[in-house]
Amino acid sequence: MPSANLCFRMQAGGRAFPLRLPTYTAQELDAHIAGDHPKCQFCGTHFYEREQWEMHMMANHPYCELCDADFRNAEEFTEHLRLVV
Numbered sequence: 576m577p578s579a580n581l582c583f584r585m586q587a588g589g590r591a592f593p594l595r596l597p598t599y600t601a602q603e604l605d606a607h608i609a610g611d612h613p614k615c616q617f618c619g620t621h622f623y624e625r626e627q628w629e630m631h632m633m634a635n636h637p638y639c640e641l642c643d644a645d646f647r648n649a650e651e652f653t654e655h656l657r658l659v660v
């Protein structure tokens with residue numbers, strides 16, 4: 576019997592009742608999360624909506640306004656500034 580999976584990110588979002596959520600096979604769930612939810616390119620963490628992703632990026636990954644680029648961590652950002660400035 577194929578296992579049915581709920582998109583737990585949507586449950587975490589709290590916008591829908593669990594019984595109303597679509598269920599997915601493992602493959603469908605992967606595709607759904609990859610296609611419908613923003614992902615942090617550095618940690619691979621998925622977020623329910625873009626707002627949460629932006630907050631994660633602001634809190635965890637430095638952003639260079641000059642280059643419009645994100646960096647994995649403070650070390651990489653410092654190294655970047657050293658090279659550019």
Ligand SMILES: [Zn+2]
Pocket residue numbers: 582584585607608611612
């Ligand atoms: Zn989802």
Ligand SMILES: [Zn+2]
Pocket residue numbers: 615616617618619620631632635636
């Ligand atoms: Zn991240």
Ligand SMILES: [Zn+2]
Pocket residue numbers: 639640641642643644655659
């Ligand atoms: Zn830069």
